Amino acid sequence: MTKISIIVPIYNVEKYLKRSLDSLVNQTLEDIEIILVDDGSTDNSHKIAEDYKENYSNVLLVTKENGGLSDARNFGLQYASGEYIAFIDSDDYVESQMFERMYNLSENGRKKIIESNFLWEFPDKNVKDVVKKYNSLNEYLVKGRVVAWNKIYKKSWLDTLDFKFPVGRLYEDQDFFFKMVANLQNIEEIAVDDHIGVHYVQRSNSISYNKSTRIRDIFWIYNDIIEYYRVHKVTCYKDEMEYRFTRNLLGNVLIRKVLKQKDRKLKRELLSEIKSYIDTNFPNWKRNKYLNERSKQNLYLKMVNSITYKLFYLY
Structure with missing residues (x-):
């Protein structure tokens, strides 16, 4: 029986692909399958993937027209036969024992999600992202890592839920994460491997790193989660979602992306849209119980809020 199906979307990553695939074919866990989804690459990525398919019996290569990361992940799912599913980005790489450690925490399939810690690899520095455990689903919603690539998911559970990554949108992992949590019964269904497993490579020219790409997708994603x-x-998670959404909008989206826009008109439009979205959907967010907890992140968020209106009029 295949223990883990690892789905790897590939699109024009010839510079990074060998390192990523080497880290997968050298896993210490046996009985894994590696599903390479060539999403219409125009560089040498397909040839590299073909070489691995020819040399490793547990590597499957499928091709499709370019549809983006979510579409490639969804496409790969139909070929997966493993007890668990993993998604690895083709420019990232993993430690050789990661999947064995994660699978060993599954308690014979009783865990629905097992996640690993990881290392952010920026062009100029590395940052560890480490968690030892979560004490409740409420805490998981507030502090959990909303990414798909550091987890394995129970396939039979995913099959019953029958939802996919949203195609054509950024922030797709947030949509997947919050819908996953909505279908968990208790925190005992989640396990955490406290080792560093994934090396998450931040490329300056990647879609997720590019500050000027489809910022408004976040509104669609949040509306989709709220409707779900x-x-x-x-x-039961209104406070947690309010806190997480406003924190991301005022922190990650506003500071890291909107304020770095060179187009003054677009910058002003996005500032106005963020303010309007928060005022409409979370009018009482400043009284959120999680915001009132003392932490560096919350002090930062309050500071951001205090200058938001000044920024709106400035731009």
Whole structure:
């Protein structure tokens, strides 16, 4: 039986692909399959992937027209036969024992999500992202890493949920993460491997690193999550979602992306849209119980809020 199916979307990453695939074919865990999804690459990526398919019996290569990261992940899912599913980006690489450690935490399939710690590899520095455990699903929503590539997911569970990554949108991992959590019963369904497993490579020319790419997708993603929770009558996480969404909008989106826009008109439009979105969907966010907890992140968020209106009028 295949223990883990690892889905690897590939698009024009010839410079990084060998390192990524070497880290996967050299895993210490046996009975894994590696599903390479060539998403219409125009460089040498397809040839590199073909070489691995020819040399490793557990490597499958499938090709499709370019549709983006979410579309490639969804496409790869139909070929997966493993007990667990993993998604690895083709410019990242993993430690050789990562999947063995994660699978050993599955408790014979009782865990629905197992996640690993990771290292952010920026062009000028590395930053560890380390968690030892989560004490509740509420804490997981507030502090959990909203990425798909540091986790393995119970396939039979995913099959019953029958939802996919949103195609054509950035921030797709946030959509996937919050919908996953909505379908968990308790924190015991999650395990954490406290070792560094993934090397998450931040390229200055990648889509996720580019500050001027489809910033407005975040509004679509959050609306989709909110609607999913409404339809499925999940009402117990309102404070957690309010805190997480406003923190991301005022922190990551506003400071790291909007304010670095060179187009003054676009910058002003985005500032106005962020303010309007928060005022409409989370009018009482400043009284959020998580915001009132003392932490560096919350002090930062309050500072950002205090200058938001000044920024709006400045630009």
